[in-house]
Amino acid sequence: MGYTIAEKILMRASGSTHVEPGEIVNARVDIAMSHDNAALVSKIFKEIGVENVWDSDRIIIPIDHRVPANNIKVAEGHKKIREFARGQNIKHFYDVREGVCHQIMPEFGHVMPGELIAGTDSHTTTYGALGAFSTGIGATEMAAVWATGELWLKVPETYKIKLTGSLKNQVFSKDIILHICGQLTAEGANYKAIEYYGPAIDELSVGARLTITNMSMEMGAKAAIIAPDEKVFNYLKGRTDKDYKVVTADPDARYAKEFEFDVSKIGPKVACPHAVDNVKDVGEVAGTKLHQAVLGSCTNGRIEDLKAGARMLDGNEIHKDVRLIVAPASRQVYLEAMEEGILQKFVKAGGMVINPGCGPCLGAHEGILAAGENCIASTNRNFQGRMGSTEAGIYLASPATVVASAVKGEITDPRRFSHEQ
Amino acid sequence: MNSKVWKYGKDVNTDVILPGRYLDSYEPDYLASHAMEDLDKEFSKGVKPGDIVVADSNFGCGSSREQAASCLRYCGVQAVVAKSFARLFYRNAINQGITVIESPECVDALNHGDEVDFNLPDGIIKNLTTGKEMKFRPLPEFVMEIINSGGLVNHLKQKLQND
Ligand code: SF4
Numbered sequence: 001m002g003y004t005i006a007e008k009i010l011m012r013a014s015g016s017t018h019v020e021p022g023e024i025v026n027a028r029v030d031i032a033m034s035h036d037n038a039a040l041v042s043k044i045f046k047e048i049g050v051e052n053v054w055d056s057d058r059i060i061i062p063i064d065h066r067v068p069a070n071n072i073k074v075a076e077g078h079k080k081i082r083e084f085a086r087g088q089n090i091k092h093f094y095d096v097r098e099g100v101c102h103q104i105m106p107e108f109g110h111v112m113p114g115e116l117i118a119g120t121d122s123h124t125t126t127y128g129a130l131g132a133f134s135t136g137i138g139a140t141e142m143a144a145v146w147a148t149g150e151l152w153l154k155v156p157e158t159y160k161i162k163l164t165g166s167l168k169n170q171v172f173s174k175d176i177i178l179h180i181c182g183q184l185t186a187e188g189a190n191y192k193a194i195e196y197y198g199p200a201i202d203e204l205s206v207g208a209r210l211t212i213t214n215m216s217m218e219m220g221a222k223a224a225i226i227a228p229d230e231k232v233f234n235y236l237k238g239r240t241d242k243d244y245k246v247v248t249a250d251p252d253a254r255y256a257k258e259f260e261f262d263v264s265k266i267g268p269k270v271a272c273p274h275a276v277d278n279v280k281d282v283g284e285v286a287g288t289k290l291h292q293a294v295l296g297s298c299t300n301g302r303i304e305d306l307k308a309g310a311r312m313l314d315g316n317e318i319h320k321d322v323r324l325i326v327a328p329a330s331r332q333v334y335l336e337a338m339e340e341g342i343l344q345k346f347v348k349a350g351g352m353v354i355n356p357g358c359g360p361c362l363g364a365h366e367g368i369l370a371a372g373e374n375c376i377a378s379t380n381r382n383f384q385g386r387m388g389s390t391e392a393g394i395y396l397a398s399p400a401t402v403v404a405s406a407v408k409g410e411i412t413d414p415r416r417f418s419h420e421q
Numbered sequence: 422m423n424s425k426v427w428k429y430g431k432d433v434n435t436d437v438i439l440p441g442r443y444l445d446s447y448e449p450d451y452l453a454s455h456a457m458e459d460l461d462k463e464f465s466k467g468v469k470p471g472d473i474v475v476a477d478s479n480f481g482c483g484s485s486r487e488q489a490a491s492c493l494r495y496c497g498v499q500a501v502v503a504k505s506f507a508r509l510f511y512r513n514a515i516n517q518g519i520t521v522i523e524s525p526e527c528v529d530a531l532n533h534g535d536e537v538d539f540n541l542p543d544g545i546i547k548n549l550t551t552g553k554e555m556k557f558r559p560l561p562e563f564v565m566e567i568i569n570s571g572g573l574v575n576h577l578k579q580k581l582q583n584d
Contacts, residue, residue, distance in 0.1 A: 024561045048577050122509070138487050138509065140516045144573050152563060154511075187479060191508050222508055 002250025004158040005225045006193035009133040009247055013116040014153075021157040021256070031058055031110055032145045033119035035101045036065040039077035041120060042084040044143035053088050054149035060092045060101075060110050061085055067096035067357040070365040099330025099356035102126040102214060102298035106206075107332055109239030113228040114247040118142065118151055123298055123380065125217040129209035130235070131228035131246060133193070136217070156222045157256035158193045163200035165264030170414040172308065173208035174300055174378065174398035176200070177215040178269040180261065182279025190220030192256065195249065200263040201226055206235045207302040214299050215380050218276040268401050268414055270376075273393035274384040282401055282413045290319075292375040293406035294387075295351075296327030297361045300378035300399050303328075303336045309378075309403035310342045312414060318350035319409030325367045326351050327359035351406070363387040369394075376405045423549060424471045424499060427457075427464060428533040431477035435489040435510065438481065444488060452488055453495035470497030473539055475531045477503065481510020490514040494572075499539060502527050502546070502557075515564055518572035524557040541565075 003011065007019050014025035034041050038061045045053070053059055061081060069075035078096065085093035098104050102123055105111050113131030117124065120142045127134035137151065145151050163176065194216050201209065209226050216224030227248050236244075268282040295301070295309045306328060318324045326346050328334040334356050337343045343353050360367030361379040369375055369392035377387070382394035397405070400414035408417070437460040439452065446452070457464035474493065480503035481489060490513040493501065500520035514521045520541060527546055531537065535550040544559035560568070570576035 024564060026563060044574060048574055049581065050577075136509065138513045138516060140487055140573055141512065144516075144577055147577060152567075187482065190479070190505075220508065
């Protein structure tokens with residue numbers, strides 16, 4: 001009997017010779033990531049009473065959610081994290097300047113195929129784009145991981161999603177995953193691991209794949225995995241010199257369900273308030289007036305996203321009633337965008353470029369919405385109240401749709417828009 | 422010891438189990454006094470140690486807040502029996518020392534207010550009100566160890582002392 005990638009990674013990490021969905025295993029974690037909530041994790045860690053963390057080389061701590069600190073309480077939390085990182089000699093501590101955790105983890109080579117990664121953030125599923133089993137856990141269990149390096153996990157059933165066809169002009173991986181969220185629903189993959197296959201996945205860049213595994217969490221997935229290929233191996237070159245072992249599924253692996261989508265049939269999509277599975281074709285909501293637009297986040301804040309957005313700009317001004325906030329996902333992305341003149345384009349057009357980090361995505365600072373306002377964002381969640389007032393509406397879309405809409409002042413089909421120029 | 426059943430519907434989310442406005446404190450009595458507040462105002466007043474919460478599918482969906490599990494524990498809730506759980510709640514509950522049982526059969530055979538005899542080690546719930554007896558799959562030994570220690574932190578503390 002064959003195994004899926006998810007099962008094989010958990011088998012290796014738990015030292016088992018066989019695993020079955022539903023079984024609970026005790027696994028050794030390869031990498032443990034915590035962001036601003038490392039302050040809480042370190043408090044619980046101290047309660048356990050162990051002196052030192054299990055491996056100071058395998059714990060990664062980026063501070064990214066509220067950066068730079070937006071109030072005293074947050075500042076105190078950041079300070080605690082810095083002290084903890086110094087005291088425990090955490091080798092990979094990234095202070096507020098570096099960017100969003102889910103971008104800098106792969107960027108700095110902390111994600112490798114075949115590894116088991118745990119993070120105190122639900123979107124930890126992102127790293128599966130490089131062939132890892134990575135999943136979100138709570139603060140208490142992360143404290144236990146810091147103490148022991150071990151984590152109990154229920155072996156999930158695996159869903160297989162095959163993507164065929166090739167993407168049409170102005171359609172992106174964000175549109176694919178929004179479409180899938182709409183079809184499978186917000187709890188459609190609860191507890192499950194998803195594995196993505198097919199020619200349309202092969203065609204995507206590593207960055208575009210990260211968008212897909214990032215948002216798979218919005219369907220409840222425990223992990224989302226793409227089998228690594230040459231693109232991934234090239235991406236890893238120069239980022240890590242550690243050895244890794246690529247894990248692929250057996251030909252006779254058992255999948256609980258299989259789905260297939262032809263991406264050439266997918267157009268630009270928008271997830272409408274207040275649920276990620278309330279997905280419509282952009283045409284159905286075109287014309288909706290906007291007050292804010294956000295280009296950034298761990299979902300779509302990479303260089304190719306900024307480029308796709310900037311392409312909608314040329315010669316155009318951001319609509320006077322819209323606040324366009326651009327938050328590059330990391331310092332590296334920021335630098336690259338600066339060197340290529342992309343940030344300049346945004347600022348010239350009337351956009352605001354803010355520091356790398358989560359920015360307005362979680363509604364903590366840097367762009368809070370008032371009641372009655374609408375925002376279009378390249379982020380991953382549109383829960384009611386996520387970006388501020390519970391009476392504001394958040395529309396999720398691709399970077400191209402976000403910027404085209406910011407220019408028009410209303411939700412706009414990026415295809416129509418690019419023809420008009 | 423007999424337990425009382427507090428039964429609810431599907432998709433009971435973490436916002437109604439413990440509303441976000443009470444996330445400003447970790448104090449047990451405080452969390453206990455607001456448990457289930459936005460779903461059932463009677464709950465925190467009437468719940469007795471050893472009682473069980475019974476619910477339909479997807480119990481605990483929403484955020485990853487651990488307080489949604491710990492507030493039930495601080496109320497003395499012995500177990501949550503549901504048709505299914507949201508993933509993060511399931512984990513958090515075990516790590517906070519709460520027994521979580523996934524059993525559609527048990528849920529269907531229990532009504533709000535029923536008296537039950539909950540026998541965890543043997544995997545049996547006896548509904549004393551209706552006389553019906555149900556079996557459920559006992560939790561793995563490893564998970565029971567965590568629950569019996571009163572949660573993951575205590576479990577590790579005890580383990581470290583014994584080592
Ligand atoms: S950018 Fe948004 S979704 Fe991503 S880690 Fe930050 S807050 Fe979470």
